[in-house]
Amino acid sequence: MKLIRFGDVGKEKPGVQLENGTKIDVSHFGEDYNETFFETKGIERLKNWLKDNESKCPSISAEARLGSPISRPSKLVCIGLNYAQHAVEAGMKIPSEPVLFFKSTTAIIGPNDDVIIPKGSKKTDWEVELAVVIGKKASYISKEEVIDHIAGYVLHNDISERSFQIEREGQWCKGKGCDTFAPLGPFLATTDEIKNPNNLKLWLKLNGKTMQDSSTSDFIFNIQESISYISQFMTLLPGDVISTGTPFGVGLGLKPPLYLKPGDVMELGIEGLGVSKQSVKAYQTK
Template sequence: MKLVRYGQPGSEKPGLIDADGKIRDLSAHIADLKGDALSPASLAKIAALSPDSLPKVTGNPRLGSCVAQPGNFIAVGLNYADHAAESGLPIPREPVLFNKAPSCMVGPHDNVVIPRGSKKTDWEVELAIVIGKRASYVEEKDALSYVAGYAVCNDVSERAYQTEGTGQWMKGKGCPTFGPLGPWLVTPDEVGDVQNLDMWLDVDDKRMQTGSTKTMIFGVAHIVHYISQFMIMEAGDVITTGTPPGVGMGMKPPRYLEPGNVVTLGIDKLGTQKQTFVAWSA
Protein backbone atom coordinates (compact mmCIF):
# COMPACT_ATOMS: atom_id res chain seq x y z
CA MET A 1 0.00 0.00 0.00
CA LYS A 2 0.89 3.63 -0.46
CA LEU A 3 -0.45 5.75 2.39
CA VAL A 4 -0.56 9.54 2.43
CA ARG A 5 -1.61 12.52 4.49
CA TYR A 6 -3.28 15.28 2.52
CA GLY A 7 -4.65 18.73 3.25
CA GLN A 8 -3.49 22.02 4.70
CA PRO A 9 -0.81 22.04 7.43
CA GLY A 10 -2.34 21.02 10.73
CA SER A 11 -5.52 19.69 9.09
CA GLU A 12 -4.20 16.72 7.14
CA LYS A 13 -6.34 13.61 6.64
CA PRO A 14 -5.12 10.05 6.05
CA GLY A 15 -5.44 8.58 2.60
CA LEU A 16 -4.59 5.63 0.41
CA ILE A 17 -3.33 5.75 -3.18
CA ASP A 18 -5.49 3.60 -5.46
CA ALA A 19 -4.46 1.71 -8.60
CA ASP A 20 -5.06 4.83 -10.71
CA GLY A 21 -2.82 6.97 -8.52
CA LYS A 22 -5.76 8.80 -6.94
CA ILE A 23 -6.14 9.52 -3.23
CA ARG A 24 -8.89 7.69 -1.34
CA ASP A 25 -9.97 9.07 2.03
CA LEU A 26 -9.21 6.83 5.03
CA SER A 27 -10.48 9.16 7.76
CA ALA A 28 -13.54 6.98 8.46
CA HIS A 29 -11.18 4.18 9.43
CA ILE A 30 -8.22 5.87 11.14
CA ALA A 31 -7.79 9.35 12.59
CA ASP A 32 -4.29 9.88 11.20
CA LEU A 33 -1.15 8.06 10.12
CA LYS A 34 0.55 7.96 13.48
CA GLY A 35 1.10 5.71 16.48
CA ASP A 36 -1.04 2.59 16.66
CA ALA A 37 -2.66 3.35 13.30
CA LEU A 38 0.64 2.05 11.88
CA SER A 39 0.60 -1.21 13.84
CA PRO A 40 0.56 -4.53 11.96
CA ALA A 41 -3.09 -5.11 12.97
CA SER A 42 -4.17 -1.66 11.80
CA LEU A 43 -2.32 -1.92 8.50
CA ALA A 44 -3.86 -5.35 7.90
CA LYS A 45 -7.35 -3.86 8.35
CA ILE A 46 -6.55 -1.06 5.91
CA ALA A 47 -5.15 -3.55 3.40
CA ALA A 48 -8.39 -5.52 3.58
CA LEU A 49 -10.44 -2.50 2.47
CA SER A 50 -11.51 -2.18 -1.13
CA PRO A 51 -10.13 1.15 -2.42
CA ASP A 52 -13.32 1.58 -4.46
CA SER A 53 -15.28 1.66 -1.20
CA LEU A 54 -13.36 4.71 0.00
CA PRO A 55 -14.31 8.27 -0.98
CA LYS A 56 -12.23 9.63 -3.85
CA VAL A 57 -10.41 12.88 -3.06
CA THR A 58 -10.90 15.45 -5.81
CA GLY A 59 -8.33 17.92 -7.11
CA ASN A 60 -4.66 17.91 -6.24
CA PRO A 61 -4.42 18.60 -2.52
CA ARG A 62 -1.20 19.38 -0.75
CA LEU A 63 0.57 16.35 0.70
CA GLY A 64 1.78 16.52 4.27
CA SER A 65 4.53 14.44 5.80
CA CYS A 66 3.44 10.83 5.37
CA VAL A 67 3.63 10.23 9.14
CA ALA A 68 2.27 12.54 11.85
CA GLN A 69 3.87 13.42 15.17
CA PRO A 70 6.52 10.76 15.65
CA GLY A 71 7.88 10.51 19.14
CA ASN A 72 11.37 10.09 17.72
CA PHE A 73 13.02 11.16 14.48
CA ILE A 74 16.33 9.29 14.55
CA ALA A 75 19.07 9.60 11.95
CA VAL A 76 22.05 7.49 10.93
CA GLY A 77 25.13 9.36 9.77
CA LEU A 78 27.95 8.34 7.43
CA ASN A 79 26.13 5.19 6.34
CA TYR A 80 27.56 5.15 2.80
CA ALA A 81 31.32 4.64 2.48
CA ASP A 82 31.70 7.18 -0.35
CA HIS A 83 29.83 9.81 1.63
CA ALA A 84 32.08 9.23 4.65
CA ALA A 85 35.07 9.71 2.35
CA GLU A 86 33.75 12.98 0.88
CA SER A 87 33.12 14.17 4.44
CA GLY A 88 36.76 13.41 5.33
CA LEU A 89 35.70 10.92 8.00
CA PRO A 90 36.52 7.23 8.52
CA ILE A 91 34.01 4.49 7.76
CA PRO A 92 32.20 3.91 11.07
CA ARG A 93 32.53 0.58 12.82
CA GLU A 94 28.96 0.83 14.09
CA PRO A 95 26.04 3.12 13.18
CA VAL A 96 26.49 6.82 13.98
CA LEU A 97 23.25 8.05 15.56
CA PHE A 98 21.84 11.53 16.10
CA ASN A 99 18.39 13.11 16.32
CA LYS A 100 16.37 15.31 14.04
CA ALA A 101 13.65 17.32 15.78
CA PRO A 102 10.23 15.81 14.99
CA SER A 103 9.00 19.39 14.57
CA CYS A 104 11.18 19.74 11.44
CA MET A 105 8.98 17.37 9.43
CA VAL A 106 7.08 18.89 6.50
CA GLY A 107 5.40 17.69 3.34
CA PRO A 108 7.40 16.41 0.38
CA HIS A 109 6.68 19.46 -1.77
CA ASP A 110 6.60 22.17 0.90
CA ASN A 111 9.08 25.03 0.82
CA VAL A 112 12.22 24.56 2.89
CA VAL A 113 13.35 27.59 4.89
CA ILE A 114 17.05 28.43 4.95
CA PRO A 115 17.67 29.35 8.60
CA ARG A 116 18.44 32.89 9.70
CA GLY A 117 22.13 33.56 9.07
CA SER A 118 22.76 30.22 7.38
CA LYS A 119 25.43 30.06 4.69
CA LYS A 120 25.85 26.27 4.50
CA THR A 121 22.43 24.66 4.01
CA ASP A 122 22.90 21.30 2.26
CA TRP A 123 20.85 18.45 0.78
CA GLU A 124 20.75 14.67 1.44
CA VAL A 125 18.46 12.11 -0.19
CA GLU A 126 17.76 9.29 2.26
CA LEU A 127 15.66 6.18 2.80
CA ALA A 128 13.43 6.56 5.87
CA ILE A 129 12.11 3.67 7.97
CA VAL A 130 8.82 3.98 9.86
CA ILE A 131 8.41 1.72 12.88
CA GLY A 132 5.15 -0.21 13.27
CA LYS A 133 5.29 -1.57 16.83
CA ARG A 134 7.22 -1.17 20.05
CA ALA A 135 10.82 -2.16 19.46
CA SER A 136 13.20 -2.91 22.32
CA TYR A 137 16.16 -5.30 22.20
CA VAL A 138 15.11 -6.55 18.78
CA GLU A 139 17.04 -9.43 17.25
CA GLU A 140 18.38 -8.61 13.80
CA LYS A 141 16.67 -11.64 12.28
CA ASP A 142 13.32 -10.26 13.46
CA ALA A 143 13.96 -6.58 12.78
CA LEU A 144 12.07 -6.20 9.50
CA SER A 145 8.85 -7.35 11.18
CA TYR A 146 8.94 -4.11 13.18
CA VAL A 147 8.84 -1.95 10.04
CA ALA A 148 5.51 -0.40 9.00
CA GLY A 149 6.92 1.02 5.80
CA TYR A 150 9.44 3.21 4.02
CA ALA A 151 9.54 6.74 2.64
CA VAL A 152 11.79 9.29 0.97
CA CYS A 153 13.45 11.80 3.28
CA ASN A 154 15.50 14.89 2.47
CA ASP A 155 17.80 15.15 5.48
CA VAL A 156 18.37 18.87 5.03
CA SER A 157 21.46 19.96 6.97
CA GLU A 158 23.14 23.21 7.98
CA ARG A 159 26.80 22.27 7.97
CA ALA A 160 28.16 25.16 10.04
CA TYR A 161 25.58 24.48 12.76
CA GLN A 162 26.30 20.76 12.47
CA THR A 163 30.09 20.64 12.62
CA GLU A 164 31.73 24.00 13.29
CA GLY A 165 30.65 24.61 16.87
CA THR A 166 30.53 22.53 20.00
CA GLY A 167 27.89 19.96 20.78
CA GLN A 168 26.05 17.41 18.68
CA TRP A 169 25.14 17.22 14.99
CA MET A 170 21.46 17.70 15.82
CA LYS A 171 21.93 21.50 15.84
CA GLY A 172 22.30 21.43 12.07
CA LYS A 173 19.66 18.81 11.44
CA GLY A 174 16.44 19.84 13.17
CA CYS A 175 15.81 23.39 11.95
CA PRO A 176 12.20 24.12 10.93
CA THR A 177 11.28 22.42 7.60
CA PHE A 178 14.52 20.36 7.56
CA GLY A 179 12.67 17.04 7.35
CA PRO A 180 10.54 16.66 4.19
CA LEU A 181 9.04 13.15 4.37
CA GLY A 182 7.00 11.39 1.72
CA PRO A 183 5.16 11.60 -0.63
CA TRP A 184 3.92 8.24 0.58
CA LEU A 185 4.50 5.69 3.29
CA VAL A 186 5.00 2.49 1.29
CA THR A 187 4.42 -0.81 3.05
CA PRO A 188 7.15 -3.45 2.82
CA ASP A 189 5.14 -5.78 0.57
CA GLU A 190 5.22 -3.14 -2.21
CA VAL A 191 8.88 -2.31 -1.71
CA GLY A 192 10.34 -5.80 -1.99
CA ASP A 193 14.11 -5.79 -1.47
CA VAL A 194 14.69 -2.57 0.45
CA GLN A 195 18.45 -3.01 0.02
CA ASN A 196 18.24 -2.61 -3.75
CA LEU A 197 16.55 0.74 -4.39
CA ASP A 198 18.02 3.41 -6.66
CA MET A 199 18.09 6.95 -5.27
CA TRP A 200 18.91 10.37 -6.74
CA LEU A 201 18.80 14.11 -6.10
CA ASP A 202 18.94 17.13 -8.42
CA VAL A 203 19.52 20.81 -7.67
CA ASP A 204 18.03 23.11 -10.32
CA ASP A 205 17.76 20.10 -12.67
CA LYS A 206 21.45 19.20 -12.29
CA ARG A 207 22.13 15.72 -10.94
CA MET A 208 24.04 15.86 -7.66
CA GLN A 209 23.45 12.47 -6.03
CA THR A 210 23.11 9.05 -7.60
CA GLY A 211 23.15 6.01 -5.37
CA SER A 212 21.49 2.85 -4.19
CA THR A 213 20.49 1.42 -0.86
CA LYS A 214 22.56 -1.64 -1.75
CA THR A 215 25.70 0.33 -0.83
CA MET A 216 24.56 1.15 2.69
CA ILE A 217 27.20 0.17 5.25
CA PHE A 218 24.53 -0.89 7.74
CA GLY A 219 21.29 -2.23 6.29
CA VAL A 220 17.75 -1.66 7.51
CA ALA A 221 17.56 -4.80 9.64
CA HIS A 222 20.81 -4.00 11.43
CA ILE A 223 19.81 -0.38 12.00
CA VAL A 224 16.49 -1.29 13.63
CA HIS A 225 18.22 -3.95 15.73
CA TYR A 226 21.05 -1.63 16.72
CA ILE A 227 18.94 1.37 17.75
CA SER A 228 16.64 -0.89 19.80
CA GLN A 229 19.58 -1.83 22.03
CA PHE A 230 19.75 1.75 23.34
CA MET A 231 16.16 3.02 23.36
CA ILE A 232 12.56 1.98 22.96
CA MET A 233 11.02 2.85 19.61
CA GLU A 234 7.26 3.09 19.29
CA ALA A 235 4.88 2.82 16.34
CA GLY A 236 5.24 5.87 14.13
CA ASP A 237 8.86 6.63 15.00
CA VAL A 238 10.99 7.54 11.99
CA ILE A 239 14.59 6.55 11.21
CA THR A 240 16.41 8.16 8.30
CA THR A 241 19.31 6.02 7.21
CA GLY A 242 22.09 8.06 5.60
CA THR A 243 22.91 9.47 2.19
CA PRO A 244 25.08 8.48 -0.78
CA PRO A 245 27.86 10.80 -2.02
CA GLY A 246 27.18 14.05 -3.84
CA VAL A 247 26.25 16.47 -1.07
CA GLY A 248 27.22 20.12 -1.36
CA MET A 249 29.71 19.93 1.50
CA GLY A 250 31.77 17.36 -0.42
CA MET A 251 32.17 19.40 -3.60
CA LYS A 252 35.35 21.25 -4.46
CA PRO A 253 34.66 24.03 -3.78
CA PRO A 254 31.65 23.27 -1.56
CA ARG A 255 28.25 24.34 -2.88
CA TYR A 256 25.35 25.26 -0.64
CA LEU A 257 21.71 26.12 -1.21
CA GLU A 258 20.43 29.64 -1.75
CA PRO A 259 16.92 31.11 -1.91
CA GLY A 260 15.27 30.11 -5.17
CA ASN A 261 17.12 26.80 -5.58
CA VAL A 262 14.81 23.88 -6.40
CA VAL A 263 15.72 20.43 -5.10
CA THR A 264 14.11 17.33 -6.60
CA LEU A 265 14.80 13.86 -5.21
CA GLY A 266 13.45 10.35 -5.26
CA ILE A 267 13.89 6.68 -4.46
CA ASP A 268 12.75 3.77 -6.60
CA LYS A 269 9.24 2.59 -5.56
CA LEU A 270 8.95 5.33 -2.93
CA GLY A 271 8.13 8.36 -5.07
CA THR A 272 9.64 11.82 -5.52
CA GLN A 273 9.87 15.13 -3.69
CA LYS A 274 10.35 18.70 -4.92
CA GLN A 275 11.17 21.66 -2.69
CA THR A 276 11.90 25.31 -3.30
CA PHE A 277 14.37 26.74 -0.80
CA VAL A 278 13.36 30.13 0.55
CA ALA A 279 14.95 32.76 2.80
CA TRP A 280 14.03 32.96 6.46
CA SER A 281 11.76 35.84 7.37
CA ALA A 282 10.41 37.00 10.73
Protein backbone atom coordinates in the same frame (compact mmCIF):
# COMPACT_ATOMS: atom_id res chain seq x y z
CA MET B 1 -0.43 -0.12 0.04
CA LYS B 2 0.61 3.52 -0.16
CA LEU B 3 -0.47 5.74 2.74
CA ILE B 4 -0.75 9.50 2.28
CA ARG B 5 -1.94 12.44 4.35
CA PHE B 6 -3.37 15.52 2.68
CA GLY B 7 -4.75 18.95 3.47
CA ASP B 8 -3.62 22.17 5.10
CA VAL B 9 -0.72 22.19 7.54
CA GLY B 10 -1.86 20.84 10.89
CA LYS B 11 -5.20 19.70 9.46
CA GLU B 12 -4.08 16.73 7.38
CA LYS B 13 -6.47 13.86 6.72
CA PRO B 14 -5.56 10.21 5.99
CA GLY B 15 -5.67 8.92 2.45
CA VAL B 16 -4.47 6.09 0.25
CA GLN B 17 -2.81 6.18 -3.16
CA LEU B 18 -4.16 3.34 -5.28
CA GLU B 19 -2.13 1.25 -7.73
CA ASN B 20 -3.38 3.35 -10.66
CA GLY B 21 -2.16 6.54 -8.95
CA THR B 22 -5.62 7.73 -7.86
CA LYS B 23 -5.65 9.20 -4.35
CA ILE B 24 -8.68 8.59 -2.13
CA ASP B 25 -9.80 10.09 1.17
CA VAL B 26 -10.12 7.45 3.92
CA SER B 27 -11.17 9.86 6.69
CA HIS B 28 -14.21 7.69 7.43
CA PHE B 29 -11.86 4.94 8.58
CA GLY B 30 -11.62 7.22 11.59
CA GLU B 31 -7.89 7.12 12.37
CA ASP B 32 -4.79 9.12 11.57
CA TYR B 33 -1.49 7.39 10.79
CA ASN B 34 0.02 7.71 14.25
CA GLU B 35 1.50 5.52 16.98
CA THR B 36 -1.87 4.03 17.94
CA PHE B 37 -2.70 3.20 14.32
CA PHE B 38 0.53 1.30 13.75
CA GLU B 39 0.63 -0.50 17.12
CA THR B 40 -2.94 -1.80 16.67
CA LYS B 41 -2.27 -3.39 13.25
CA GLY B 42 -3.80 -0.41 11.51
CA ILE B 43 -2.38 -1.27 8.09
CA GLU B 44 -4.05 -4.68 8.14
CA ARG B 45 -7.30 -3.21 9.47
CA LEU B 46 -7.30 -0.47 6.81
CA LYS B 47 -6.75 -3.03 4.04
CA ASN B 48 -9.75 -5.01 5.26
CA TRP B 49 -11.87 -1.86 5.60
CA LEU B 50 -11.08 -0.84 2.02
CA LYS B 51 -12.45 -4.12 0.67
CA ASP B 52 -15.94 -2.89 1.55
CA ASN B 53 -15.46 0.87 1.48
CA GLU B 54 -13.01 1.82 -1.28
CA SER B 55 -15.75 2.60 -3.79
CA LYS B 56 -17.38 4.99 -1.28
CA CYS B 57 -14.20 7.00 -0.64
CA PRO B 58 -14.04 10.38 -2.37
CA SER B 59 -11.15 11.14 -4.69
CA ILE B 60 -8.53 13.67 -3.64
CA SER B 61 -7.84 16.60 -5.96
CA ALA B 62 -4.51 16.53 -7.77
CA GLU B 63 -3.96 20.07 -6.43
CA ALA B 64 -4.35 19.03 -2.79
CA ARG B 65 -1.30 19.56 -0.61
CA LEU B 66 0.38 16.39 0.65
CA GLY B 67 1.61 16.36 4.22
CA SER B 68 4.01 13.95 5.87
CA PRO B 69 2.50 10.47 5.48
CA ILE B 70 3.06 9.87 9.21
CA SER B 71 1.49 11.97 11.92
CA ARG B 72 4.22 13.40 14.15
CA PRO B 73 6.21 10.42 15.49
CA SER B 74 7.74 10.14 18.95
CA LYS B 75 11.19 10.46 17.37
CA LEU B 76 13.13 10.71 14.13
CA VAL B 77 16.44 8.84 14.48
CA CYS B 78 19.10 9.23 11.81
CA ILE B 79 22.22 7.29 10.88
CA GLY B 80 25.20 9.35 9.79
CA LEU B 81 27.98 8.38 7.39
CA ASN B 82 26.26 5.16 6.30
CA TYR B 83 27.67 5.19 2.77
CA ALA B 84 31.45 4.83 2.45
CA GLN B 85 31.87 7.40 -0.33
CA HIS B 86 29.85 9.97 1.60
CA ALA B 87 32.13 9.53 4.63
CA VAL B 88 35.13 10.15 2.38
CA GLU B 89 33.63 13.29 0.79
CA ALA B 90 32.76 14.61 4.27
CA GLY B 91 36.37 14.11 5.37
CA MET B 92 35.41 11.66 8.12
CA LYS B 93 36.56 8.12 8.81
CA ILE B 94 34.32 5.22 7.87
CA PRO B 95 32.52 4.29 11.11
CA SER B 96 32.97 0.89 12.75
CA GLU B 97 29.42 1.07 14.12
CA PRO B 98 26.41 3.24 13.22
CA VAL B 99 26.64 6.95 14.02
CA LEU B 100 23.32 8.09 15.51
CA PHE B 101 21.70 11.50 15.86
CA PHE B 102 18.18 12.90 16.18
CA LYS B 103 16.23 15.35 14.08
CA SER B 104 13.52 17.35 15.78
CA THR B 105 10.03 16.14 14.90
CA THR B 106 9.11 19.82 14.41
CA ALA B 107 11.38 19.71 11.33
CA ILE B 108 8.92 17.38 9.56
CA ILE B 109 7.04 18.85 6.60
CA GLY B 110 5.24 17.54 3.53
CA PRO B 111 7.11 16.25 0.49
CA ASN B 112 6.55 19.36 -1.64
CA ASP B 113 6.58 22.05 1.04
CA ASP B 114 9.15 24.85 0.96
CA VAL B 115 12.47 24.39 2.75
CA ILE B 116 13.43 27.49 4.73
CA ILE B 117 17.08 28.44 5.11
CA PRO B 118 17.47 29.15 8.85
CA LYS B 119 18.32 32.52 10.30
CA GLY B 120 22.11 32.94 10.19
CA SER B 121 22.68 29.98 7.89
CA LYS B 122 25.45 30.00 5.29
CA LYS B 123 25.82 26.27 4.58
CA THR B 124 22.42 24.58 4.17
CA ASP B 125 22.81 21.26 2.30
CA TRP B 126 20.73 18.42 0.81
CA GLU B 127 20.70 14.66 1.56
CA VAL B 128 18.38 12.12 -0.12
CA GLU B 129 17.69 9.24 2.26
CA LEU B 130 15.62 6.08 2.66
CA ALA B 131 13.61 6.25 5.88
CA VAL B 132 12.04 3.30 7.68
CA VAL B 133 8.79 3.57 9.66
CA ILE B 134 8.54 1.30 12.69
CA GLY B 135 5.36 -0.78 12.90
CA LYS B 136 5.79 -2.59 16.20
CA LYS B 137 7.51 -1.69 19.48
CA ALA B 138 11.17 -2.69 19.17
CA SER B 139 13.60 -3.12 22.04
CA TYR B 140 16.72 -5.31 21.93
CA ILE B 141 15.59 -7.02 18.74
CA SER B 142 17.86 -9.22 16.62
CA LYS B 143 18.64 -8.61 12.95
CA GLU B 144 16.36 -11.53 12.10
CA GLU B 145 13.42 -9.85 13.86
CA VAL B 146 13.77 -6.43 12.22
CA ILE B 147 11.60 -6.87 9.12
CA ASP B 148 8.68 -8.01 11.30
CA HIS B 149 8.93 -4.67 13.14
CA ILE B 150 8.74 -2.45 10.04
CA ALA B 151 5.50 -0.81 8.85
CA GLY B 152 6.97 0.60 5.65
CA TYR B 153 9.37 2.95 3.93
CA VAL B 154 9.35 6.62 2.99
CA LEU B 155 11.47 9.14 1.05
CA HIS B 156 13.31 11.67 3.24
CA ASN B 157 15.41 14.75 2.46
CA ASP B 158 17.72 15.12 5.46
CA ILE B 159 18.35 18.85 5.08
CA SER B 160 21.46 19.86 7.03
CA GLU B 161 23.10 23.13 8.01
CA ARG B 162 26.81 22.27 7.93
CA SER B 163 28.18 25.19 9.93
CA PHE B 164 25.65 24.54 12.69
CA GLN B 165 26.34 20.78 12.49
CA ILE B 166 30.14 20.70 12.28
CA GLU B 167 31.60 24.07 13.24
CA ARG B 168 29.56 24.78 16.36
CA GLU B 169 30.18 23.08 19.71
CA GLY B 170 28.12 20.04 20.67
CA GLN B 171 26.14 17.47 18.74
CA TRP B 172 24.96 17.31 15.13
CA CYS B 173 21.34 18.01 16.10
CA LYS B 174 22.01 21.76 15.88
CA GLY B 175 22.40 21.47 12.14
CA LYS B 176 19.75 18.82 11.58
CA GLY B 177 16.60 19.81 13.43
CA CYS B 178 15.77 23.26 12.06
CA ASP B 179 12.20 23.91 10.95
CA THR B 180 11.42 22.38 7.50
CA PHE B 181 14.58 20.21 7.56
CA ALA B 182 12.73 16.88 7.23
CA PRO B 183 10.48 16.66 4.16
CA LEU B 184 8.84 13.19 4.21
CA GLY B 185 6.86 11.50 1.45
CA PRO B 186 4.99 11.61 -0.90
CA PHE B 187 3.72 8.35 0.61
CA LEU B 188 4.55 5.55 3.01
CA ALA B 189 4.91 2.30 1.08
CA THR B 190 4.07 -0.75 3.18
CA THR B 191 6.59 -3.58 3.32
CA ASP B 192 4.83 -5.66 0.67
CA GLU B 193 5.53 -2.85 -1.84
CA ILE B 194 9.32 -2.90 -1.33
CA LYS B 195 10.90 -6.31 -1.85
CA ASN B 196 14.49 -5.42 -0.89
CA PRO B 197 15.13 -2.10 0.87
CA ASN B 198 18.86 -2.83 0.78
CA ASN B 199 18.94 -2.51 -3.01
CA LEU B 200 17.02 0.60 -4.08
CA LYS B 201 18.13 3.32 -6.48
CA LEU B 202 18.03 6.82 -4.97
CA TRP B 203 18.84 10.21 -6.48
CA LEU B 204 18.62 13.96 -6.02
CA LYS B 205 18.69 16.82 -8.51
CA LEU B 206 19.43 20.47 -7.74
CA ASN B 207 17.94 22.89 -10.27
CA GLY B 208 17.67 20.00 -12.72
CA LYS B 209 21.28 18.83 -12.33
CA THR B 210 21.88 15.38 -10.84
CA MET B 211 23.90 15.68 -7.62
CA GLN B 212 23.28 12.29 -5.98
CA ASP B 213 22.79 9.01 -7.87
CA SER B 214 23.41 5.82 -5.94
CA SER B 215 21.84 2.71 -4.41
CA THR B 216 21.12 1.49 -0.91
CA SER B 217 23.23 -1.53 -1.86
CA ASP B 218 26.15 0.72 -0.85
CA PHE B 219 25.04 0.83 2.79
CA ILE B 220 27.81 0.28 5.32
CA PHE B 221 25.15 -0.99 7.75
CA ASN B 222 22.02 -2.39 6.12
CA ILE B 223 18.44 -2.02 7.37
CA GLN B 224 18.52 -5.12 9.56
CA GLU B 225 21.86 -4.23 11.14
CA SER B 226 20.93 -0.60 11.69
CA ILE B 227 17.55 -1.06 13.35
CA SER B 228 18.71 -3.95 15.51
CA TYR B 229 21.63 -1.75 16.62
CA ILE B 230 19.45 1.27 17.44
CA SER B 231 17.08 -0.93 19.46
CA GLN B 232 19.93 -1.80 21.82
CA PHE B 233 20.03 1.82 22.98
CA MET B 234 16.39 2.95 22.94
CA THR B 235 12.89 1.58 22.50
CA LEU B 236 11.51 2.30 19.06
CA LEU B 237 7.78 2.96 19.09
CA PRO B 238 5.25 2.35 16.30
CA GLY B 239 5.35 5.27 13.87
CA ASP B 240 8.95 6.22 14.69
CA VAL B 241 11.06 7.13 11.69
CA ILE B 242 14.60 5.84 11.13
CA SER B 243 16.53 7.60 8.37
CA THR B 244 19.34 5.45 7.03
CA GLY B 245 21.95 7.89 5.71
CA THR B 246 22.79 9.59 2.43
CA PRO B 247 25.09 8.64 -0.46
CA PHE B 248 27.89 10.78 -1.90
CA GLY B 249 27.07 13.97 -3.80
CA VAL B 250 26.13 16.44 -1.08
CA GLY B 251 27.14 20.09 -1.31
CA LEU B 252 29.69 19.76 1.50
CA GLY B 253 31.73 17.29 -0.56
CA LEU B 254 32.02 19.37 -3.73
CA LYS B 255 35.16 21.35 -4.54
CA PRO B 256 34.42 24.12 -3.90
CA PRO B 257 31.46 23.31 -1.65
CA LEU B 258 28.01 24.31 -2.90
CA TYR B 259 25.14 25.20 -0.61
CA LEU B 260 21.46 25.96 -1.04
CA LYS B 261 20.27 29.49 -1.75
CA PRO B 262 16.82 31.04 -2.08
CA GLY B 263 15.22 30.09 -5.40
CA ASP B 264 16.91 26.69 -5.64
CA VAL B 265 14.72 23.65 -6.32
CA MET B 266 15.51 20.14 -5.09
CA GLU B 267 13.88 17.12 -6.71
CA LEU B 268 14.57 13.66 -5.29
CA GLY B 269 13.31 10.12 -5.41
CA ILE B 270 13.79 6.52 -4.42
CA GLU B 271 12.81 3.48 -6.45
CA GLY B 272 9.29 2.48 -5.39
CA LEU B 273 8.86 5.47 -3.06
CA GLY B 274 7.98 8.24 -5.46
CA VAL B 275 9.40 11.71 -5.98
CA SER B 276 9.32 14.90 -3.91
CA LYS B 277 10.20 18.47 -4.81
CA GLN B 278 11.09 21.35 -2.51
CA SER B 279 11.70 25.00 -3.30
CA VAL B 280 14.20 26.84 -1.10
CA LYS B 281 13.15 30.08 0.57
CA ALA B 282 14.97 32.56 2.79
CA TYR B 283 14.05 32.88 6.46
CA GLN B 284 11.56 35.69 7.03
CA THR B 285 11.27 37.47 10.35
CA LYS B 286 7.70 37.00 11.59
